[in-house]
Amino acid sequence: MIADLARCVAEAYEVALPHRGKGKVADYIPALATVDPNRFGFALALPDGTVHTAGDVDIPFSIQSVSKVFTLALALRRLGSSLWTSVGREPSGSAFNSIVQLESENGIPRNPLINAGAIATTDRLIDGRGDEATVAEILDFLRARAGDDSIAIDAEVAASESETGARNRSLGYFMKGFGNLHHPVEEALGVYFRQCAIAMSCRQLARAGLFLAMEGRDPITGEQLIKPHRARRINAIMMLCGHYDNSGEFAFRVGLPGKSGVGGGILCIAPGQGSIAVWSPGLTEAGTSLVGAVALEHFAYAAGWSVFD
Numbered sequence: 001m002i003a004d005l006a007r008c009v010a011e012a013y014e015v016a017l018p019h020r021g022k023g024k025v026a027d028y029i030p031a032l033a034t035v036d037p038n039r040f041g042f043a044l045a046l047p048d049g050t051v052h053t054a055g056d057v058d059i060p061f062s063i064q065s066v067s068k069v070f071t072l073a074l075a076l077r078r079l080g081s082s083l084w085t086s087v088g089r090e091p092s093g094s095a096f097n098s099i100v101q102l103e104s105e106n107g108i109p110r111n112p113l114i115n116a117g118a119i120a121t122t123d124r125l126i127d128g129r130g131d132e133a134t135v136a137e138i139l140d141f142l143r144a145r146a147g148d149d150s151i152a153i154d155a156e157v158a159a160s161e162s163e164t165g166a167r168n169r170s171l172g173y174f175m176k177g178f179g180n181l182h183h184p185v186e187e188a189l190g191v192y193f194r195q196c197a198i199a200m201s202c203r204q205l206a207r208a209g210l211f212l213a214m215e216g217r218d219p220i221t222g223e224q225l226i227k228p229h230r231a232r233r234i235n236a237i238m239m240l241c242g243h244y245d246n247s248g249e250f251a252f253r254v255g256l257p258g259k260s261g262v263g264g265g266i267l268c269i270a271p272g273q274g275s276i277a278v279w280s281p282g283l284t285e286a287g288t289s290l291v292g293a294v295a296l297e298h299f300a301y302a303a304g305w306s307v308f309d
């Protein structure tokens, strides 16, 4: 039976609604701490261009670590498999900003979706071009994927990320000490802080993720953006590492590749089917949107879209 997807979206939204207000809004920077915890949006983008929505789907939010998926795709496109000399693809089982494994593992982060791995990936993406050109590539890519040139970096969030970025700088310098950063730490971090500060709505983010559901091809523009096997591998990494030490729980409950951000966004990919973006700012301890995960769990079940179905 083919599920009525509009209905699945509406139901997932309704089921998750009572959970609003649970979870903790990220408070390490003022611009995130002041976001209304009752915000909640759910957008499903399909390859034919249809978007099914519920709630606050047109309000931009800070995509934070969801950006790591896109910089990974861009770095793989630019560097190919040589990226894997700088970063691994194993789950870390630790917090997003943990430094401990780096010491015993030669400064090579476990995967590209923890902070250390994302910083190493962004560093490789720079590829000698400088920070401005790299930031421009990331923004241009997201604008083209979302079909919306208004997507921008929130300058206040970017400045706060840098001001409070001691821990991320530590990760950068630690990797530099092992010879695993190719550019100055401040250059890599300068790009990383800005990619985290990109603001997008659920509608834009769901649309932007479609190429990952469609073997690397943007179904709306028809462009083959990355090779099919790379899209498959990014999905594998999202499934195993997209929620840090909560990745097993998310796979258990939702059964789809996903990536969380501390702004409360989650991008979820249903291979061959579509791309889903949810946003609600209250977080679990692992930094995943609590309401968003409930909604995705229900949606994947109702649609029969768990990759294990």
Ligand SMILES: NC(=O)CC[C@H](N)C(=O)O
Pocket (backbone or CB within 6 Å): 063, 064, 065, 066, 096, 097, 115, 161, 168, 196, 260, 261, 262, 263, 287
């Ligand atoms: N999990 C996240 O979204 C963390 C992103 C945050 N900007 C950081 O680098 O710490």
